Amino acid sequence: MTVEETIKKDIETTFGELVRVEIERKHRVRAYTPRNMVLPMLAYLKQRGFHQFTLLTCVDWIKDGKFELVYNLYSLNYNVHVLISTKINRDKATMPTAINVYEMAFDYEREIHEMFGVEFEGHPRLDEFLLEDWKGIPPMRKDFDTRKYVEEKYGMKDLTKELFTRKEQPYRGPGSNG
Amino acid sequence: MKLFKFAQSRSLWMMHFCTGCGAVELPPTMTSRFDMERFGIIPMATPRQSDLLLITGYLTVKTLKRVVRAYEQMPTPRYVIGFGSCTINGGMYWDSYNVIKKLELYIPVDLYINGCMPRPEAIIDAFLKLREMIDKGEANAWKKYIENYEWYKKNQAEVFDVEKWSLKK
Numbered sequence: 001m002t003v004e005e006t007i008k009k010d011i012e013t014t015f016g017e018l019v020r021v022e023i024e025r026k027h028r029v030r031a032y033t034p035r036n037m038v039l040p041m042l043a044y045l046k047q048r049g050f051h052q053f054t055l056l057t058c059v060d061w062i063k064d065g066k067f068e069l070v071y072n073l074y075s076l077n078y079n080v081h082v083l084i085s086t087k088i089n090r091d092k093a094t095m096p097t098a099i100n101v102y103e104m105a106f107d108y109e110r111e112i113h114e115m116f117g118v119e120f121e122g123h124p125r126l127d128e129f130l131l132e133d134w135k136g137i138p139p140m141r142k143d144f145d146t147r148k149y150v151e152e153k154y155g156m157k158d159l160t161k162e163l164f165t166r167k168e169q170p171y172r173g174p175g176s177n178g
Numbered sequence: 179m180k181l182f183k184f185a186q187s188r189s190l191w192m193m194h195f196c197t198g199c200g201a202v203e204l205p206p207t208m209t210s211r212f213d214m215e216r217f218g219i220i221p222m223a224t225p226r227q228s229d230l231l232l233i234t235g236y237l238t239v240k241t242l243k244r245v246v247r248a249y250e251q252m253p254t255p256r257y258v259i260g261f262g263s264c265t266i267n268g269g270m271y272w273d274s275y276n277v278i279k280k281l282e283l284y285i286p287v288d289l290y291i292n293g294c295m296p297r298p299e300a301i302i303d304a305f306l307k308l309r310e311m312i313d314k315g316e317a318n319a320w321k322k323y324i325e326n327y328e329w330y331k332k333n334q335a336e337v338f339d340v341e342k343w344s345l346k347k
Contacts, residue, residue, distance in 0.1 A: 130240075131239075131240075131276060132239060132240050132243075132338065133239065133337075133338050133339050139275045139276070144275075146273050146274075146275050147273050149275055150272075150273055150274070150275065150279070153336065153337065154268075154278055154279040154280070154337070155279070155280065155283065156267065156268060156272065156279040156280070
């Protein structure tokens with residue numbers, strides 16, 4: 001049995017039906033977890049040997065009305081990444097903070113709060129991080145129209161529009177009849 | 179007057195505001211191969227002692243605040259060189275939500291160096307051109323800032339909170 005399979009079996013025996021675990025490829029295990037099981041899962045994996053909190057990221061599934069949060073953990077002993085992905089509601093998105101388990105989550109949660117507008121409950125400092133004086137919806141959401149925003153705020157015309165709606169025929173080389 | 183211009187144009191002290199990747203091209207320009215010191219240009223640490231502000235690369239809104247503050251601290255006559263395509267029209271950040279596109283809306287620019295990235299030869303060329311402009315009395319962008327102060331402040335206010343960030347008189 002490989003390391004990935006052992007980890008998969010351990011997670012399944014601990015959490016049972018609640019969690020669906022897949023081995024995506026070598027060195028990578030993915031666990032699809034409901035929202036309320038994420039913190040127990042993080043706590044379990046931390047004492048299981050996954051000491052490194054590599055990344056917390058967010059995916060905007062706008063058609064489903066969901067945000068997908070992906071917690072990326074790594075273990076130097078096993079050389080395996082475990083991705084814990086959970087889906088939360090897109091409007092008024094909230095998530096309990098993970099900083100009590102992994103302190104590293106502090107800045108990632110601030111970033112995701114700023115870029116996607118997810119509220120992390122219990123986070124002590126969800127204020128301005130990378131953007132300053134930002135007004136309007138968070139920029140990494142799918143319904144944020146970057147080009148319109150740029151046109152309005154920085155007075156820069158979107159040149160691609162003119163480029164692709166040009167009337168004249170493209171040049172097809174010498175001797176062609178157009 | 180001519181003597182003043184002669185002296186000014188041949189002892190430019192430069193503050194390079196290394197915001198983007200353009201900073202990479204400056205060490206070869208400063209050091210022995212291209213050696214900009216033969217034109218009397220030396221890098222300076224603070225804006226209060228420098229004549230020339232070199233803005234190398236893209237500016238986010240966050241950085242623009244600092245650039246404006248640095249620019250306003252410089253003694254007149256002061257010159258600005260916009261370096262790379264990012265300062266002209268945003269360059270590769272043309273549709274980024276947090277990068278300003280036209281530098282000249284916020285501070286006056288004497289000279290642009292086109293390119294992504296401009297080579298040290300182009301930078302030296304721009305310095306010589308600026309020297310020529312100073313000798314002829316053409317590098318007057320700093321006067322534009324004083325004359326059209328309200329206009330520049332209005333443009334700056336569109337992207338950040340000017341009240342909090344300009345120097346108090």
